[in-house]
Amino acid sequence: MKNLLLLVFLSSLILSCNSTKSGVFLTKKNVLVFTKTNGFRHASIEPGVTALKEIASENHWAVQHSEDSLIFNSENLKNFDLIVFLSTTGDILGEEQQVAFQNYMETGGKFFGIHAASDTEYDWPWYGKFIGGYFLSHPETQKARIKKIENHKTVKAFPESFERVDExxxxxxxxxxxxxxxxxxxxxxxxxxxxxxxxxxxFHKVGEGEMYYTGGGHTDESYTEPQFRQHLEDVMKWLISYSNQ
Structure with missing residues (x-):
């Protein structure tokens, strides 16, 4: 009987270890994908949301997709390990929501802005400094050459110099x-x-938090493009694992 109980205990221990390695028993990370627009709305938002959900599923992250600004309050935001603004535009947060978001970031939050996240909140000076640069204009969608400044984890999918089509x-x-x-x-x-x-x-630090912005992501095709999609995943992984490194 003792041998049987020992066998059951060892089997359970092995199963637990294997499950932990696979991520089953690890604490699941929570990602908020926010896509509210109060101006131009990109058709690529929907393919983008799909891609981000797929990336999250592959990494065992939970995703909440929302366009309700009222989700930005201190009680809700503390539950998210990463907030993504996917081609948001215009004035999308009220004053109370702005305070909650700013506090979230400055006390250790993580943020990923994609494409039109820079075409957002022009009347909020904090956001302008936070996002790193406001959208000014763009030419027609076309091919351009991009240069990698350094071999940072977030751009490892790209060669030193490469071409792609985007806005x-x-x-x-x-x-x-x-x-x-x-x-x-x-x-x-x-x-x-x-x-x-x-x-x-x-990217840059914001108080105790960290943000990243990427200018790509206008076209639907961006979100099925292997290198760009890997870029999105690498940014999300880096931010979620970021701890003052």
Missing amino acids: WYNFKNLNPNVHVTLTLDESSYKGGKNGEYHPHAW
């Missing part, structure tokens, strides 16, 4: 303190307005 944002009020990971080569396409140094993706 290329020009920016105003660029924050000089952001850490740039990708730049656009304006000589490779028509309509660039930022000059020889044209930031395209970047």
